[in-house]
Amino acid sequence: MASPTETLEFQAETRQLLQLVIHSIYSNKDIFLRELISNASDALDKLRLESLTDTDLAADTSDLHITLEVDQAARTLTVRDNGIGMTRDDVVDLIGTIAKSGTASLLAKIKEAKDADAAQSLIGQFGVGFYSAFMVADKVTLHTRRAGTEQGTVWESDGEGSYTIAEAEGLPVGTSVTLHLKPADGEDGLGDYLATWKIRQIVKQYSDFIRWPIRMAAEDQDESERRGEPETLNSMKALWARPRSEVTEAEYNEFYQQISHDWQPPAETVHMRAEGTFEYEALLFVPAHAPFDLFSRDAKRGVQLYVKRVFIMDDCDALMPNYLRFVKGVVDAHDLSLNVSREILQHDRQITAVRRRLVKKVLAALKDMRTKDSETYAKVWEQFGRVLKEGLIEDRDNTDTLLELVSTASTHDPEKATTLREYVARMKDGQDTVYYLTGENRAMVENSPHMEAFTAKGYEVLILTDPVDEIWTDEVPSFDGHRFQSIAKGQVDLDDDSDGDGGDEAKTEKAQREQDFAALLGWLQSTLAEHVKQVRLSTRLTTSAACLVGDAQDLTPTLEKMYRAMGQDLPQVKRILELNPTHPLVTALRRAHEANADDLALTDIAELVHGSALLAEGGDLPDPARFTRLLTDRLTHTL
């Protein structure tokens, strides 16, 4: 006897998401069918795979398919599959809850979204799956029975606060989802989903490449039986297995949209076939925009893995490195076992070789796009540049290609980003170094005192403002033989007279200056010993009195902060204070020190010079209250 019907509440987040879905976040309601068919197709994949790998599972896989049934009188559309099915617990867990990470933050963002378009693009990135049924139906009934079990389950909800669940007898293995359709409403984007032409059109558009037959039972069931086989609506062609020359751009785009649930076409398509000892086909896509969770720790990565047309897994991370986590697509390998697990894949030499080849292909496609279609490339870089730069740290094999892809702001043109190659082509005679400065934002970098001499002398400096820039510039020594040099690190001697003429004179002048300032520098060094490891004269300043720099191998303050935020226990990184010997404050300080080295006011000024240099580069003062007091005292003295 069947158990009584239970009424259960949706989880709070699920309820919120349902409300968003029902109140038409999507202007295009037709996609509900794509979502339900995609779930049904996954269920068929799972049953096929499980029956191949679990010989104890007595399941009939001889005719796996999806059926769409229209009942005009009852105004229902049913999506039926004979796939894996669900147990009662599965239904409660999978349909009543959204276990996806990031749901709460996504909901918050959707609520903040300014308009329906922005909200739609956010929810589009998430994929509402099963719940999209409630866009077109005011009641949804689901019957299901898990393969290998006897007990069926029936679930029903109007998408408001709760759902009912009960046992059901005599169900076939698989799942059927019956939508009690809302009336068609053109203005609200609600099509007539009882019309077979409409269903045919939606399946063709969104689900043509689904690898299982999608059949439609004709309106009149009796008549269809008399006519024989129901009609199959989709072509089922595995697009990746067809030669490139036979696939149209529209087909590629539709396929991409099916697997990614994206509403825009991809920015780039890579289709390849490898023959030889390890055969495979790959069809990869670079999306046009980043998913909302690109930088979240548990963001999915990887492509779908098939073995000889049998779906094995989604998000196969062994096939894509972390820094290409935005690439979507399919890899169909011919010589793998269907039982292959993620762990085995991680250590499989052939998979590593496939991955290496795929990475090269994707990077080559991006490089090609950069030369041939710089406008699209600029958009792709804007979306994924920060992630691609992680490759400079992770992937030593492709450093050269990745460096060619880098596009960054520079002092050359405030409006336009530059590539490293363009930078090198513009380098001054005798310059063999690529100068850059990292910082939190463009304005801070541009106004940093470190820039002064470079600007004055016409040297171009790259402006790097992504956190990842701090790290890769530390790890990658050069581009095409030209060393990377932070203008906030090491000795920068732009006065160096490399061709020799006049060099002696400059050297004598420098030596004289060093001698003149020796006493002041020595005194400052001991006075500021707590904060800096050295005080020296600078050649990089023209207008500021002082700046802080690091040794070539030192961590930058931002990097130091990042490591500390990650919980690393670092010793204090002391920096070098550089003084501008031509600045009136510095020359006056020298005179005052010569006149009376014991004047206590000089100590305050030394601290103020150090604090100002910190502030000028956007740094944090060790003791802001003390700095303000010293500054106020000094200002009071001048009045």
Ligand SMILES: Nc1ncnc2c1ncn2[C@@H]1O[C@H](COP(=O)(O)OP(=O)(O)OP(=O)(O)O)[C@@H](O)[C@H]1O
């Ligand atoms: N027809 C079905 N047969 C078996 N299980 C199903 C079926 N439909 C849904 N499910 C189960 O319910 C889960 C939730 O489905 P839902 O469509 O909400 O999300 P999803 O398919 O996991 O994600 P997305 O649609 O964003 O890719 C699925 O992962 C699957 O386990």
